[in-house]
Amino acid sequence: MHEWMADNSHTPHIVVDTSFENVCVPAEHIKDGKIILNISGSAAHNLQLSNEAVSFRARFGGVPFDVWVPMRSILGIYARETGQGMIFSHGAEVVTPEKARQDINETHSRPHLTIVK
Secondary structure (H helix, E strand, C coil): CHHHHHHCCCCEEEEEECCCCCCECCHHHCECCEEEEECCCCCCEEEEECCCEEEEEEEECCEEEEEEEEHHHEEEEEECCCCCEEECCCCCCCCCHHHHHHHHHHHCCCCCCCCCC
């Protein structure tokens, strides 16, 4: 999503739930337990996106700050210009291929046909 937004000249922002452990953001910019961060190339210097976390250096009120947010704390990403993006579901059950096969096997019984006239 980040790359697509940047390719389309949009400004990507992430919404972070700051109640998660190890979130490192400037406390004075947190509102209602959340913070919105501009992760565009011009705002987020040395941006690192991994499966574990998002990290970068940014200025907040002119003061440099090293930001680090674990992926599980990110609630969503959206483009500032359009407001379009993606909200991430927290607390949803992770379905493994084995669990999916088990669920399919449990819900499917012997097939049956009914004649409708």
